[in-house]
Amino acid sequence: MDRSPSITLETGLDLRQVTSTGSILHISQNEDDFLCTEPEENKFIPIDFTFGEPVNNFELFEKSLTAVDNNGYVKKKVLEEGGGLPFYEGQTVTVMFAGYWENELEPFDSTAVNKPMHVDLNDNGLLPGLQIAIKSMLVGETSVFLLSYKVMYGEMGIPPRIKPKSDCVFYLKAVKCIITPKEGLLNISERNMFHRVHDEVRMLYSSGYTLYKISNYYGAVKLFNKAVNMLHKCRLADEKEEEKQEKLLKKLYLNIAICSNKIKKPLKTCIACNELNRLNNLWNNAKALLQNARALRMIGEFDEAEKSLRDH
Numbered sequence: 001m002d003r004s005p006s007i008t009l010e011t012g013l014d015l016r017q018v019t020s021t022g023s024i025l026h027i028s029q030n031e032d033d034f035l036c037t038e039p040e041e042n043k044f045i046p047i048d049f050t051f052g053e054p055v056n057n058f059e060l061f062e063k064s065l066t067a068v069d070n071n072g073y074v075k076k077k078v079l080e081e082g083g084g085l086p087f088y089e090g091q092t093v094t095v096m097f098a099g100y101w102e103n104e105l106e107p108f109d110s111t112a113v114n115k116p117m118h119v120d121l122n123d124n125g126l127l128p129g130l131q132i133a134i135k136s137m138l139v140g141e142t143s144v145f146l147l148s149y150k151v152m153y154g155e156m157g158i159p160p161r162i163k164p165k166s167d168c169v170f171y172l173k174a175v176k177c178i179i180t181p182k183e184g185l186l187n188i189s190e191r192n193m194f195h196r197v198h199d200e201v202r203m204l205y206s207s208g209y210t211l212y213k214i215s216n217y218y219g220a221v222k223l224f225n226k227a228v229n230m231l232h233k234c235r236l237a238d239e240k241e242e243e244k245q246e247k248l249l250k251k252l253y254l255n256i257a258i259c260s261n262k263i264k265k266p267l268k269t270c271i272a273c274n275e276l277n278r279l280n281n282l283w284n285n286a287k288a289l290l291q292n293a294r295a296l297r298m299i300g301e302f303d304e305a306e307k308s309l310r311d312h
Contacts (some may be wrong), residue, residue: 052098052171054105058146065146073148074132082141082174083210092180093119096173101163110253120180127152133172140210141179142173174206194241197234201227201248212259224252250281257291269295
């Protein structure tokens, strides 16, 4: 059954979503200290990196792709596997993208660094080709799509920037997805009530864990840190919410410690372990003690690392 949108494409469509103590070291905990952006050699790129490359010949390129829709208007190749369940209406997906015309060196459209696009799959004003492409993805996935003009900008286009009757290639990365809140998307620059933050933090944790499983440690640690910052900024109504917040923080800081060791950032592991110690979840946590010892060993604190391992 053909599920592709039945939309007449005589002119360019709505582009509003397209353009757009003990052995713990006491280290400065400025917000910048929590960011991991520089990639390791031969490792996955950070999720805020503008990606993609020009394609000289769409006809040859098409041979390596697989059709996503019944009409063959959207064709795809997975570059980096994702995980989890398929997307569905009622979710909001965060994506990075870059779009290229045939045989042109620079993208004609892309997301800005650190400013991904948030797509409400219920109501987004997206071009149907991008809608089909995003719905075919999983969290953490990076794919390249060849999109027919019939499900993109139509025969007219929007000259001079959008060419008439022209197919295009889009590189897409699905960074995360959340259940679309009834109250609308969160403004994370504001202090939100815990009940609103809780669901998004759980989705960030889940998305980060998926990235961890595919060895994208830089992407995972960014999502874990974002979740931590949201939890620290939210308003708590009672002790029950405080208990839930603390439980989530313990899980997040442990995962930050693990990922930071994976990418050889031991000082950031020590920061996470400092926080676990503050939450009384270090000396009684074998996994945290092991990560702490590994970080201490990497920075040359061998005596303290040995003490931590003995405690472990």
